[in-house]
Amino acid sequence: xxxxxxxxxxxxxxxxxxxxxxxxxxxxxxxxxxxxxxxxxxxxxxxxxxxxxxxxxxxxxxxxxxxxxxxxxxxxxxxxxxxxxxxxxxxxxxxxxxxxxxxxxxxxxxxxxxxxxxxxxxxxxxxxxxxxxxxxxxxxxxxxxxxxxxxxxxxxxxxxxxxxxxxxxxxxxxxxxxxxxxxxxxxxxxxxxxxxxxxxxxxxxxxxxxxxxxxxxxxxxxxxxx
Amino acid sequence: xxxxxxxxxxxxxxxxxxxxxxxxxxxxxxxxxxxxxxxxxxxxxxxxxxxxxxxxxxxxxxxxxxxxxxxxxxxxxxxxxxxxxxxxxxxxxxxxxxxxxxxxxxxxxxxxxxxxxxxxxxxxxxxxxxxxxxxxxxxxxxxxxxxxxxxxxxxxxxxxxxxxxxxxxxxxxxxxxxxxxxxxxxxxxxxxx
Numbered sequence: 001x002x003x004x005x006x007x008x009x010x011x012x013x014x015x016x017x018x019x020x021x022x023x024x025x026x027x028x029x030x031x032x033x034x035x036x037x038x039x040x041x042x043x044x045x046x047x048x049x050x051x052x053x054x055x056x057x058x059x060x061x062x063x064x065x066x067x068x069x070x071x072x073x074x075x076x077x078x079x080x081x082x083x084x085x086x087x088x089x090x091x092x093x094x095x096x097x098x099x100x101x102x103x104x105x106x107x108x109x110x111x112x113x114x115x116x117x118x119x120x121x122x123x124x125x126x127x128x129x130x131x132x133x134x135x136x137x138x139x140x141x142x143x144x145x146x147x148x149x150x151x152x153x154x155x156x157x158x159x160x161x162x163x164x165x166x167x168x169x170x171x172x173x174x175x176x177x178x179x180x181x182x183x184x185x186x187x188x189x190x191x192x193x194x195x196x197x198x199x200x201x202x203x204x205x206x207x208x209x210x211x212x213x214x215x216x217x218x219x220x221x222x223x224x225x226x
Numbered sequence: 227x228x229x230x231x232x233x234x235x236x237x238x239x240x241x242x243x244x245x246x247x248x249x250x251x252x253x254x255x256x257x258x259x260x261x262x263x264x265x266x267x268x269x270x271x272x273x274x275x276x277x278x279x280x281x282x283x284x285x286x287x288x289x290x291x292x293x294x295x296x297x298x299x300x301x302x303x304x305x306x307x308x309x310x311x312x313x314x315x316x317x318x319x320x321x322x323x324x325x326x327x328x329x330x331x332x333x334x335x336x337x338x339x340x341x342x343x344x345x346x347x348x349x350x351x352x353x354x355x356x357x358x359x360x361x362x363x364x365x366x367x368x369x370x371x372x373x374x375x376x377x378x379x380x381x382x383x384x385x386x387x388x389x390x391x392x393x394x395x396x397x398x399x400x401x402x403x404x405x406x407x408x409x410x411x412x413x414x415x416x417x418x419x
Contacts, residue, residue, distance in 0.1 A: 006321020014309045082303025086362070088277065091295045091324045225277050 003092035008100040015108030022112040025066040029113055032062040033120040048125050055124030056134070056185045059117055060178050063138055067145035067174075068167045070109050074101060074150075075157035075217075079224060084157075088225055098154075098214040098221070102146050110142030126189050133188035137181050137199060140206045144177035147209025154220035177205050227253045227291065227369055229274070229400055233283035236269045242281065243269050249417050251400045253369070256392065256411055259404035261419030267404035268302070270419065271372045274402060275299045295324070297370035302378075304359035308348035312339055315347060316361050325366035333365040334358075337387065352379040363391065371395060373403040385410065 015021055036058050037051055044050065078084040087097050117138040118131040126134060152169035156162035183198035228250060235245040243266035251257050261267050272278040274285060276294055287293045306315060316334055320327035334340045337357040342349070350358060356379050363371060371392075377385050389410025392401050396411060403409050 003322045003324060006318050006327075009321075010307070010310065010314065010318040013314060014307055077307075080303070081307065082301055082305040083307065085275075085277065085299060085301060085303075086305045086319070086322060089275075089294060089297065089299060090322045091292075092322075226279070 001092070003090045004096045004100045007087070007097050008104050011101050011104035012108055015104065022109040025070050025109055026113050026116045028069060029062045029066045030116055030120060032065065033058055033123065036124065052125040055121065055126050056182050056189065058124060059120055059134065059138065059185070060141070060182045062120075063113065063117065063141060064145060064174050064178055066113055067110075067142060067149055068163055068170070070105060071146065071149040071153040071166055071170070072156075072163045074105060074153045075221060075224075076153075076162065079157045079221075084221060085225060088222075094218040094221060095214045098150065098217045099210070102150055102210065102214060106143050106146050110146060111139055114139035114142055121185075126185075127191075130185075130189045130191070133194050134185050136194060137184045137188065137202065140199075140202050141177050141181040144181075144202065144206035144209045145174060147206065147211075147213035148173035148177065150213035150217035151220055154217035154224070157221065158224050173209070177202060177209070180205060227400065228288040229370065229402075230286040230288065231274075231283070232286070234270075234273065234280055234285065235282035236266055236273055236278060237281040238266075238269050238278075244419050245282070247283070247417070247419070249415060251402065251414070253398055253400060254396055255414035256396055256401045256403070256409070258409065258413035258416045259402060259419065260406075260416060261404075265419035267419060268374055270417075271299065271301075271374050271402065271404055274372055291369065293370075296368050297372055298363045298366070298368050300359055300363070300371070300373045300376055302374060304355045305362075306347045306350070306355050306358055309346060311344050311346055312350075312358055313343040315358060316365050319362045320365045323362070323366035323368070327365075329365050333361040336364050336391075337361045338383070353381055353384055356380055357384060357387075360388065360391065363395075369399045371399060371401045371403075373401065373405075373409075375405045376403055376409070377405055377407050 114135050118135040121131040121134040122128050149170040152166040156165045180198045180202040184202050187196040188194055230250050232248050234247040236243050259267050273280055316330040317327045320330055334343050337360050339357055376388050392409055392411045
């Protein structure tokens with residue numbers, strides 16, 4: 001437990017220290033979202049309505065892409081620098097250490113990105129009253145994305161420029177949270193709040209992904225150490 | 227406590243790097259592993275750590291202890307993160323290895339880095355980075371040390387320091403070190419690959 005906390009604290013310190021941090025993925029997320037109205041035909045009479053129709057899918061696609069981006073370096077740096085080998089010498093199980101890394105990533109990058117989803121939602125014509133609910137759903141969705149992407153990130157840790165590979169390996173696992181996350185946001189935008197089955201399913205998927213992801217990722221990392 | 231290697235053969239990338247290797251190490255013994263580049267020194271240490279499965283033969287540990295949590299491995303890569311401070315590294319390692327982080331400052335002092343404890347690790351030279359990695363061995367006492375070219379990048383004072391640390395550790399522990407320069411402590415046996 002001490003080992004898990006130590007790793008959690010270190011990863012938070014690295015994320016918030018110089019270098020990494022949430023700025024790049026959030027910039028990527030907002031930049032992607034901001035391109036959508038710019039690329040739509042402004043002459044069309046129904047522009048705002050069209051924006052409103054694509055708004056939630058765009059937010060979820062951008063969040064999923066940002067998740068691929070942050071997962072790429074999660075284990076790669078530790079593998080290259082020799083930190084992963086040290087983790088194998090810890091009394092804590094590797095699964096628990098991977099979970100600590102995943103939670104640190106979620107808190108350091110996933111939650112700030114989810115906060116940025118609220119202004120993004122307003123930009124995309126989603127009712128302002130529902131924007132905080134979109135943020136909450138994206139926060140849960142980011143946990144699901146990170147959990148679901150762990151195994152891909154672990155399997156690709158030894159490969160340079162593995163982003164595309166992680167996307168390929170993890171895409172099937174990203175579908176359920178994206179599906180139910182978008183459905184939950186749609187219901188929230190219609191004024192139904194977050195008490196909907198879609199949001200409950202999203203939460204269930206997030207817990208499942210955060211629980212199973214580290215187990216699969218730890219197995220993949222043990223192979224990488226050889 | 228005893229480390230026993232029996233008729234060990236190892237393969238890297240489908241190629242046999244060493245075969246028919248047998249040796250033993252008891253508490254207080256230093257095993258000096260020698261061999262030209264590519265002879266399999268690193269592979270041997272990785273196998274002892276449990277990270278490389280033997281192609282033949284076996285590695286056994288005798289005594290009441292869990293091998294993986296009773297050893298330190300100092301490899302080519304120091305496991306140092308550029309973005310966090312030196313003292314944060316040592317505290318992290320203490321936690322990771324289940325030791326008391328209270329000894330972190332003393333460990334940095336021992337490897338001669340106390341003066342720059344609060345600086346981020348990106349400012350370190352290769353030799354200083356190696357010194358930082360050595361602080362792991364001090365902050366979390368473990369009976370078995372596997373050292374892969376421990377003297378690499380170290381200056382004269384650094385090499386003396388490693389010799390002192392090894393001599394101190396050999397009062398009760400085991401040291402297996404691979405390298406091209408003498409470690410500065412008398413080996414119980416020399417294993418030539």
